[in-house]
Amino acid sequence: MVADPAIHHDAHGEAIEPAIQSRVLRIGRPAQRWFHHALLLTGGNLHLARSEGPATVTAPAVAFFPPSAEDTITVAAGSRGYLIGVSPEIIGEAIGEHAESTALRVFSAGFSVTEALEPTSLREMIPLFEGALAELAMETRTSRMVVSAYMRLILMTVWRLQRSPAAEERQASAGAILQRFRQSVEIGFRRHRSIADYAAELGITTDRLHAICQRTLSRSPIELVHDRLVQEAKQRLERSARDVQEISYSLGFRDPGNFSHFFKRKTGLSPARYRALAIKRTSDAAIQTSSDYHDWP
Structure with missing residues (x-):
């Protein structure tokens, strides 16, 4: 040779x-x-x-x-x-x-x-x-x-x-797991549950849940939970007259300062600034307003 x-x-x-x-x-x-x-x-x-x-x-x-x-x-x-x-x-x-x-x-x-x-x-x-x-x-x-x-x-x-048929079955199973995860997030995102809790509820490992979310949505499970939390915060800032502190507590944050830091890290705006821009409606380009849950993610 x-x-x-x-x-x-x-x-x-x-x-x-x-x-x-x-x-x-x-x-x-x-x-x-x-x-x-x-x-x-x-x-x-x-x-x-x-x-x-x-x-x-x-x-x-x-x-x-x-x-x-x-x-x-x-x-x-x-x-x-x-x-x-x-x-x-x-x-x-x-x-x-x-x-x-x-x-x-x-x-x-x-x-x-x-x-x-x-x-x-x-x-x-x-x-x-x-x-x-x-x-x-x-x-x-x-x-x-x-x-x-x-x-x-x-x-x-x-x-x-x-x-193979087995691959199609696994894909269908992954879709069902993702749908159940979405439902669990909708119920529990205000309680700031850990990803390990979600995975245990679904009867899978955290690695398995992470793999399904990444492969299907190119997002990690914690990113999806945070997306839902930010979306809810945006809706309440836009549609509610309650102050930022009350909104913070209603979303499960013990410290309004932590909520403000979280919101700004995710959106680039403080809650107060986001609300001010939403009220003025200066332009659609100025901020990205909230969407309904059926659009998540």
Whole structure:
């Protein structure tokens, strides 16, 4: 077999081994900055920070994501899995010109995560990732053709998972969880409940709730709760004659100063200033007035 000495400029891979502390993988820097990455998480969880928005991945899960500047992966302590990155050229070779190629080309350009993998799917993918890592570890004997072949198999497997009935069922389940979360927020946002309380009520982990919210709405659960709280504050400032202190207490803030700080941090205006501008109605551009709950988020 003829080895490709330049393959390590176009591909890299590593096994994610359990550690006692979290660690950060900076995959958004040269030369990996332009790589496509495939991730198989067999245990634990990790947080992926991307310029397009963050995501939390909980095992067992597989993810595929295109290049993104300044990407970082924060791997939680005790997590394990596999990470493989390849250049656009190798992705092009892996996709090739076949019946599925057009669909794969579109799929590879987007971000994809499949969680709650069935044991059979996990058993199918582990040898693919381990095979690709073993090939990349050969140093002087690594074959570009073999690496491309493994990437084709990984890409096809992930793509099929996304189109499977089980994936559609998981998506429907995520939608139901999100709807229940919205209902719980509507009932409890004035009590300043913790996200752990919401997750426990829904019967899921906080990581799972975070992942659903991020993937569906590109917002974290706490951001969504704060959005609802700000929306209610805006409505009361616009439509109520009560002073800021009374509104603060009615929204569950023990200290009106904390409410003012929170509101200004979220809107850029103090409650009093927001109310003054709302009364004057100087222009729609001056402030963003409140909306009804059915528009949230």
